[in-house]
Amino acid sequence: xxxxxxxxxxxxxxxxxxxxxxxxxxxxxxxxxxxxxxxxxxxxxxxxxxxxxxxxxxxxxxxxxxxxxxxxxxxxxxxxxxxxxxxxxxxxxxxxxxxxxxxxxxxxxxxxxxxxxxxxxxxxxxxxxxxxxxxxxxxxxxxxxxxxxxxxxxxxxxxxxxxxxxxxxxxxxxxxxxxxxxxxxxxxxxxxxxxxxxxxxxxxxxxxxxxxxxxxxxxxxxxxxxxxxxxxxxxxxxxxxxxxxxxxxxxxxxxxxxxxxxxxxxxxxxx
Amino acid sequence: xxxxxxxxxxxxxxxxxxxxxxxxxxxxxxxxxxxxxxxxxxxxxxxxxxxxxxxxxxxxxxxxxxxxxxxxxxxxxxxxxxxxxxxxxxxxxxxxxxxxxxxxxxxxxxxxxxxxxxxxxxxxxxxxxxxxxxxxxxxxxxxxxxxxxxxxxxxxxxxxxxxxxxxxxxxxxxxxx
Numbered sequence: 181x182x183x184x185x186x187x188x189x190x191x192x193x194x195x196x197x198x199x200x201x202x203x204x205x206x207x208x209x210x211x212x213x214x215x216x217x218x219x220x221x222x223x224x225x226x227x228x229x230x231x232x233x234x235x236x237x238x239x240x241x242x243x244x245x246x247x248x249x250x251x252x253x254x255x256x257x258x259x260x261x262x263x264x265x266x267x268x269x270x271x272x273x274x275x276x277x278x279x280x281x282x283x284x285x286x287x288x289x290x291x292x293x294x295x296x297x298x299x300x301x302x303x304x305x306x307x308x309x310x311x312x313x314x315x316x317x318x319x320x321x322x323x324x325x326x327x328x329x330x331x332x333x334x335x336x337x338x339x340x341x342x343x344x345x346x347x348x349x350x351x352x353x354x355x356x357x358x359x360x361x362x363x364x365x366x367x368x369x370x371x372x373x374x375x376x377x378x379x380x381x382x383x384x385x386x387x388x389x390x391x392x393x394x395x396x397x398x399x400x401x402x403x404x405x406x407x408x409x410x411x412x413x414x415x416x417x418x419x420x421x422x423x424x425x426x427x428x429x430x431x432x433x434x435x436x437x438x439x440x441x442x443x444x445x446x447x448x449x450x451x
Numbered sequence: 452x453x454x455x456x457x458x459x460x461x462x463x464x465x466x467x468x469x470x471x472x473x474x475x476x477x478x479x480x481x482x483x484x485x486x487x488x489x490x491x492x493x494x495x496x497x498x499x500x501x502x503x504x505x506x507x508x509x510x511x512x513x514x515x516x517x518x519x520x521x522x523x524x525x526x527x528x529x530x531x532x533x534x535x536x537x538x539x540x541x542x543x544x545x546x547x548x549x550x551x552x553x554x555x556x557x558x559x560x561x562x563x564x565x566x567x568x569x570x571x572x573x574x575x576x577x578x579x580x581x582x583x584x585x586x587x588x589x590x591x592x593x594x595x596x597x598x599x600x601x602x603x604x605x606x607x608x609x610x611x612x613x614x615x616x617x618x619x620x621x622x623x624x625x626x627x628x
Contacts, residue, residue, distance in 0.1 A: 240468035
């Protein structure tokens with residue numbers, strides 16, 4: 181009988197196919213036991229201060245209507261609130277309060293908290309530069325004046341304060357630059373460690389402050405736990421470092437700290 | 452006899468290569484990610500593409516303890532069992548390290564070969580200059596040689612103070628883990 185093919189070649193090919201099959205089976209078994217998805221970090225993309233600070237006393241003493249005149253717009257054209265001014269806001273989303281006045285008497289301001297009403301408008305929520313009121317199931321947005329002067333006007337008022345309270349500190353950009361150029365100096369002057377509860381970071385504890393250093397003049401004390409910066413909870417290293425990275429863009433920082441079981445706020449004005 | 456040994460080696464090599472080719476590389480990468488998570492290292496937003504003997508990863512964002520630490524334009528993993536390499540291209544370290552080293556690293560290549568199974572080699576090149584690192588797995592000793600750039604010598608003197616000069620005038624760093 182005549183050979184149709186080379187049996188040696190078929191034997192080799194068969195062996196190779198068997199090896200391929202075994203390799204594939206092993207790979208499938210391994211694949212079955214390996215994870216099907218990886219790990220990703222879901223971090224906030226950018227740090228934004230969620231509040232705007234207003235010095236009430238200065239505002240009432242020195243305010244000029246035009247300085248922080250509101251610019252309003254409504255989601256619906258059913259009703260206009262053109263006669264109202266938003267002079268300041270404090271808080272974020274559903275916590276906090278706003279300072280409002282009528283255009284006809286801008287010096288006569290009133291403080292309205294979320295959930296309270298002013299001239300028939302109920303304050304629903306506070307955003308970065310505007311607030312939302314509701315009336316008759318309709319929403320109205322009242323904004324701070326959209327101008328370059330908006331922030332500087334408010335902070336100019338702060339600067340006019342002659343007797344800053346104990347909890348208000350002034351920091352120069354030069355100080356910040358000096359520390360950012362020499363970060364190791366930060367850790368020489370202050371030791372901060374995360375404070376964890378149930379495995380989660382609830383704040384950053386000040387363990388040491390070097391005497392006679394710039395850090396010692398900032399109002400922080402050993403044992404303080406910094407829980408928030410500009411109303412943003414510091415619940416990870418990333419939250420703290422985002423503040424550090426964006427410090428050049430920020431004019432004011434309000435640190436919420438826990439001291440002797442009491443919450444305290446220290447405000448830094450960066451000049 | 453020699454023919455049989457050669458035949459066995461050839462079939463073994465074929466089997467190993469087939470195994471490497473069929474290995475679910477993406478799944479192994481996910482396993483690596485889960486293990487890195489235990490050390491608080493997370494890689495995010497990466498795009499994976501497996502090829503015959505390796506894995507190509509683009510756009511890696513590496514964070515440590517929740518802090519964005521570095522971004523890597525491209526990483527190539529080559530697995531041949533007897534020769535394995537991991538090459539990172541265009542690495543940008545976080546601006547937080549600006550005060551210590553230049554933040555841009557052109558390439559970092561980690562190699563492991565069965566011909567020298569106890570040592571892991573790392574070569575890196577960037578604005579800082581060049582670095583050659585050997586890590587002895589058994590003794591857990593790291594030896595690094597740094598060939599610093601002019602920028603490194605002039606602007607990052609504090610980091611250079613951590614390095615020692617050997618008898619040849621080369622910058623060396625040694626650490627035992």
